[in-house]
Amino acid sequence: MTEGLQAEEGRPCGATPTEGGAGPRGADGGTIVLRLGYDGTAYSGFAEQPDGRIATVAGELRRALETFLRREVDITCAGRTDAGVHAVAQYVSFPVSAEELEIGERRLMRAFAALLPHDIAVSAVLRADPGFSARFDARSRTYTYRIATGDAPPLLTRSVTWWHRGALDVGAMEDAAARILGERDFKSFCKTSSAVGKPTCRNVMSADFRTERNLGEECLAFTIRGNAFLHSMVRTIVGTLVEIGGGRRDPAWMDEVLAARDRAAAGPTAPACGLCFMGVEYDEGALRPL
Secondary structure (H helix, E strand, O other), rough: OOOOOOOOOOOOOOOOOOOOOOOOOOEEEEEEEEEEEOOHHHHHOOOOOOOOOOOHHHHHHHHHHHHHOOOOOOEEEOOOOOOOOEEEEEEEEEEHHHHHHHHOOHHHHHHHHOOOOOEEEEEEEEEEOOOOOOOOOOOOEEEEEEEEEEEOOOOOOOOOEEOOOOOOHHHHHHHHHHHEEEEEEHHOOOOHHOOOOOOOEEEEEEEEEEEEEEOOOEEEEEEEEEEOOOHHHHHHHHHHEEEEOOOOOOOOHHHHHHHHHHHHHOOOOOHHEEEEEEEEOOOOOOOOOO
């Protein structure tokens, strides 16, 4: 999400700035939903910027859709991501006419492969009922943050991993992560300007660590699932956990940070490169094959 009702790694987001433009011609056929992945390195986040001059994921996707459908398109995503944050399963919805529903998945997939840049890819085209929103109908969102430790930096996975040279006490980090579960006020973990006058309570459903090996390189993966996330919330949680894992703070400090409701009480914001939007949950049957 972005500031205000904009979003970062998870504040649910609304439609792009094209909202209110021309809709699909013909009878309302329903909603197309895309499962989208992207390498966020080259983009200033998911959401389009007001001046339209900065490269964003939404901007590239909208241009591809409008080129193919030959009309203006309003898109809504499950959760905006900040500059440099990646995704493997972002969900984007947009209304279509009955005629456009007949285009077919294969033709759409071929169009996306031709029209999108190499660092954005659509992995599935689905359909939903009229009025479905990738944002408002989401039940939960999942993010994974990857950290590599040790003297040697990651090589093949360096663009999706934070290299932290010092060793980390995973047990202490797990203890601290358990303290953020449930419905809580996460104002301490939200970018200060985004918390002004906005509700900051969120429900964290799970938060756990595991060791991963990708392309022969090992990392520590922190996966968190919640109903939604505030601006910079996941990365600030990670930065706070690393303070604890590095021995600079005790796990009980996490309780103090939550109680403070003050961004200055938490740890630093972890780099964007390690964060990846992993998926969204919807009601069973809400999404169907096109």
